[in-house]
Amino acid sequence: MDRSVGIVADESSIMKAVEPLPEDFDPTAVIKDPVPPVVENNGSVRGVTKMREDKSKREIVLGRNVHTSCLEVTEPDADDEMTGDRDAYMASVLARYRKSLMERTKHHLGYPYNLDFDYGALAQLQHFSINNLGDPFIESNYGVHSRQFEVGVLDWFARLWEIEKNEYWGYITNCGTEGNLHGILVGREVFPDGILYTSRETHYSIFKAARMYRMECMKVDTHCTGEIDCDDFKAKISRNKDKPAIVNVNIGTTVKGAVDDLDLVIKTLEEAGFSHNRFYIHCDGALFGLMMPFVKRAPKVSFKKPIGSVSVSGHKFVGCPMPCGVQITRLEHVNVLSRNVEYLASRDATIMGSRNGHAPIFLWYTLNRKGYRGFQKEVQKCLRNAHYLKDRLRDSGIGAMLNELSSTVVFERPHDEEFTRRWQLACQGNIAHVVVMPNITIEKLDKFLEELVVKRAKWFEDGNCQPRCIASDVGESSCLCALHK
Amino acid sequence: MDRSVGIVADESSIMKAVEPLPEDFDPTAVIKDPVPPVVENNGSVRGVTKMREDKSKREIVLGRNVHTSCLEVTEPDADDEMTGDRDAYMASVLARYRKSLMERTKHHLGYPYNLDFDYGALAQLQHFSINNLGDPFIESNYGVHSRQFEVGVLDWFARLWEIEKNEYWGYITNCGTEGNLHGILVGREVFPDGILYTSRETHYSIFKAARMYRMECMKVDTHCTGEIDCDDFKAKISRNKDKPAIVNVNIGTTVKGAVDDLDLVIKTLEEAGFSHNRFYIHCDGALFGLMMPFVKRAPKVSFKKPIGSVSVSGHKFVGCPMPCGVQITRLEHVNVLSRNVEYLASRDATIMGSRNGHAPIFLWYTLNRKGYRGFQKEVQKCLRNAHYLKDRLRDSGIGAMLNELSSTVVFERPHDEEFTRRWQLACQGNIAHVVVMPNITIEKLDKFLEELVVKRAKWFEDGNCQPRCIASDVGESSCLCALHK
Numbered sequence: 006m007d008r009s010v011g012i013v014a015d016e017s018s019i020m021k022a023v024e025p026l027p028e029d030f031d032p033t034a035v036i037k038d039p040v041p042p043v044v045e046n047n048g049s050v051r052g053v054t055k056m057r058e059d060k061s062k063r064e065i066v067l068g069r070n071v072h073t074s075c076l077e078v079t080e081p082d083a084d085d086e087m088t089g090d091r092d093a094y095m096a097s098v099l100a101r102y103r104k105s106l107m108e109r110t111k112h113h114l115g116y117p118y119n120l121d122f123d124y125g126a127l128a129q130l131q132h133f134s135i136n137n138l139g140d141p142f143i144e145s146n147y148g149v150h151s152r153q154f155e156v157g158v159l160d161w162f163a164r165l166w167e168i169e170k171n172e173y174w175g176y177i178t179n180c181g182t183e184g185n186l187h188g189i190l191v192g193r194e195v196f197p198d199g200i201l202y203t204s205r206e207t208h209y210s211i212f213k214a215a216r217m218y219r220m221e222c223m224k225v226d227t228h229c230t231g232e233i234d235c236d237d238f239k240a241k242i243s244r245n246k247d248k249p250a251i252v253n254v255n256i257g258t259t260v261k262g263a264v265d266d267l268d269l270v271i272k273t274l275e276e277a278g279f280s281h282n283r284f285y286i287h288c289d290g291a292l293f294g295l296m297m298p299f300v301k302r303a304p305k306v307s308f309k310k311p312i313g314s315v316s317v318s319g320h321k322f323v324g325c326p327m328p329c330g331v332q333i334t335r336l337e338h339v340n341v342l343s344r345n346v347e348y349l350a351s352r353d354a355t356i357m358g359s360r361n362g363h364a365p366i367f368l369w370y371t372l373n374r375k376g377y378r379g380f381q382k383e384v385q386k387c388l389r390n391a392h393y394l395k396d397r398l399r400d401s402g403i404g405a406m407l408n409e410l411s412s413t414v415v416f417e418r419p420h421d422e423e424f425t426r427r428w429q430l431a432c433q434g435n436i437a438h439v440v441v442m443p444n445i446t447i448e449k450l451d452k453f454l455e456e457l458v459v460k461r462a463k464w465f466e467d468g469n470c471q472p473r474c475i476a477s478d479v480g481e482s483s484c485l486c487a488l489h490k
Numbered sequence: 491m492d493r494s495v496g497i498v499a500d501e502s503s504i505m506k507a508v509e510p511l512p513e514d515f516d517p518t519a520v521i522k523d524p525v526p527p528v529v530e531n532n533g534s535v536r537g538v539t540k541m542r543e544d545k546s547k548r549e550i551v552l553g554r555n556v557h558t559s560c561l562e563v564t565e566p567d568a569d570d571e572m573t574g575d576r577d578a579y580m581a582s583v584l585a586r587y588r589k590s591l592m593e594r595t596k597h598h599l600g601y602p603y604n605l606d607f608d609y610g611a612l613a614q615l616q617h618f619s620i621n622n623l624g625d626p627f628i629e630s631n632y633g634v635h636s637r638q639f640e641v642g643v644l645d646w647f648a649r650l651w652e653i654e655k656n657e658y659w660g661y662i663t664n665c666g667t668e669g670n671l672h673g674i675l676v677g678r679e680v681f682p683d684g685i686l687y688t689s690r691e692t693h694y695s696i697f698k699a700a701r702m703y704r705m706e707c708m709k710v711d712t713h714c715t716g717e718i719d720c721d722d723f724k725a726k727i728s729r730n731k732d733k734p735a736i737v738n739v740n741i742g743t744t745v746k747g748a749v750d751d752l753d754l755v756i757k758t759l760e761e762a763g764f765s766h767n768r769f770y771i772h773c774d775g776a777l778f779g780l781m782m783p784f785v786k787r788a789p790k791v792s793f794k795k796p797i798g799s800v801s802v803s804g805h806k807f808v809g810c811p812m813p814c815g816v817q818i819t820r821l822e823h824v825n826v827l828s829r830n831v832e833y834l835a836s837r838d839a840t841i842m843g844s845r846n847g848h849a850p851i852f853l854w855y856t857l858n859r860k861g862y863r864g865f866q867k868e869v870q871k872c873l874r875n876a877h878y879l880k881d882r883l884r885d886s887g888i889g890a891m892l893n894e895l896s897s898t899v900v901f902e903r904p905h906d907e908e909f910t911r912r913w914q915l916a917c918q919g920n921i922a923h924v925v926v927m928p929n930i931t932i933e934k935l936d937k938f939l940e941e942l943v944v945k946r947a948k949w950f951e952d953g954n955c956q957p958r959c960i961a962s963d964v965g966e967s968s969c970l971c972a973l974h975k
Binding site: 039040041074075076077078079080081091095096099102103106109110112113115116118119120122123124125126127128129130131132133134135136138146147148149151152153154156157158160161164165167179180181182183186190209210213217218219298299318320324325326327328353356357358359360361362363364369370372373374375376377378379380381425426429430431432 | 524526561562563576584601604605609615616623633636637638641643650652666703783784812813846847854860861862863865866
């Protein structure tokens, strides 16, 4: 079991490591049995999808542990290559998995992911290890990259958010969270003693950033729509005028799809006496950062306004097989973050050093196919379908709210966890939501509504159970509980 | 150009947002021309791969900007769908790109990526948006995930590094950097006032972590092999006994492939009077974390020793189309990081919230096919080929060094940037390196050597140029410059 024989003897050679190696040393010698001993007691059967047997233990320590069945990695038998058994086993696992993915994709309503895409033309690239190491604008010596696609995509977003090519810096991130982590980090580097302000309905990644970066963070109240309450914001910044303000503005909150009014936030800062060189605004565009530009009357996200950075998710409205995102900031700001790393022949101003080179190609492909006009059509469709869903819910006596600039329909949380999981609804307290994305059709919504109405009649039939009151979450006018209807 | 008409009028409705919308408001109305105006002056021709015209500007601000040619995203014409022109254009771009990737993959030696993999069986999954939101061990409501594969992979690594299933926590990261960021963050949360110690030849992501997390960081000297100098380490920790130590141990440095002696680091801490509850060790296993367990006499990375976390890259030795990694830590430590996020029905102890669900499947597939024994064979081959390369270089009069537990061959940096780029060598100061991975054959090494020897004769033929001295980088015994040969 102990393979570390020889460590003590090696110490002296390590301390004077340029000396010749001991004569008997064979660096290519490998240990006899490379299979580590199993460090747990429970037996396992190859090829059987088994339940984690330590489930109950994790449950206590880490919280709700829904049946997680794990696909064990097993050691191939010596004759596997000959018999082909292993290949057959793996093919069957993958086929079953694919079937379950199809089923889960069909019944999906709760998360803001556009599951409707066809990247068949890009399958030919899966064979390559594409890595955009470091800065997108500076070539590294590693040749298997996709910077040319990445910069093309960034330029498209720079145009959308109105910043000149030679004034912005950005990169394709691994997800919305990375964009937020980057934006807040840039803000902190610009104002090391700045206070972070953000509404209490902000995505948790912003609070995570504050903790990671050891920043003072103040939560600002929200209206029941989910938007930041600028009266409270003003009160809070006015009490802390001695320190610069780093502000996160939500362009669509996670739960209610509420859009903070960027113009009002800026006006509030100005009125409280913050000059433009005393605040930094990061716009968390998660989902709506890419939808809002196409909605009339929406407050515009633009670098012509005094903002520092904008991030948006790539796998949400665009649709992508894996999470990704776009982060754009001002070139002047990013220099404070940069560090010259000769090893990569690249400066590293990103959070991650190695970056998925496939994601930019997926994005490039979709942006090229759809264009601004294609996105406009899809946004229109989503907003129309979201209104349809909200109206149908309310017609059925179910309390529901839809923010005016949003396709996130909030409604009373179903009483049945099974139903919630089946439709993959995201829930918080008494509310659940459906995010109407381009792949959510009227037919799918009808099917969902039909099921919900039938289920609901059942939940409430014996009178023991009542529709939930959601007034404190979304306001009385959106609630249809016994008290408020 | 200004699409934000109506913002001021909207303010009152936003402040009292539950009031009915203005009668004339049509949330599904979209702006007339969704194509943003071009915010720069240079014209661009569709379909032409154009050079970035602001290159010179970036060069000044961001450093070396090698010719970055960008593939512009262009707006489809109205009739594109009918003519098929756009599809044809995109297909041709992709075909050209694929060809260049094949060429670049063929001539690749410098970065530790195993480019030899065949994931054809997984192409069927590219159609799905697979996202492992939050914690791998706790199911979220989003159903299109691959946790069952992820946990299987994690269990395999837990067995490799000797920690029981119910005592570890971990996840599949986006890259080695994320593993390091996580490990150091866990260390800081366990010891908020701890000082971070790491050798000066450490990967830059550790120094980035120190800056991000606002930690005190002390650089420790190294031997010329690249290993941490434990005498200097002892001196530094002895002067700071009042604060806990957070130590990064390199299981293979980036440039020289040097392996810090974990046992000696632990012994040094103990001798300096640090009890086990006063230090936290993170092992950056980047590349060698997966190779070392199969090398005889290598100091063993094991959770039976007082270490806190281990990370390793998945795209390096295993090989994967996109960067990914594995991070394993003790379950007891991760609770300090956890936050309950009801929205995801998941705790978030990861750095990123949304995570690529394809990466775990790639890893699961390769681990299952190769098994521990398969990796053993590949490690053996790599070490043997690395020795071959080092010997051949020295036989040709080229100074070279190979650490005993490593497949990274360090040698004098070529005098020709063109040659360096062609073989995608990573360079630092006077040295370059080749990382011998499973896809690097003797034939490829011979071809490289042959070219290098021919080129070298040319560089030095007129006597103006001399072989570089690399004694200060790798020690006199490895140098073959005029002075040391």
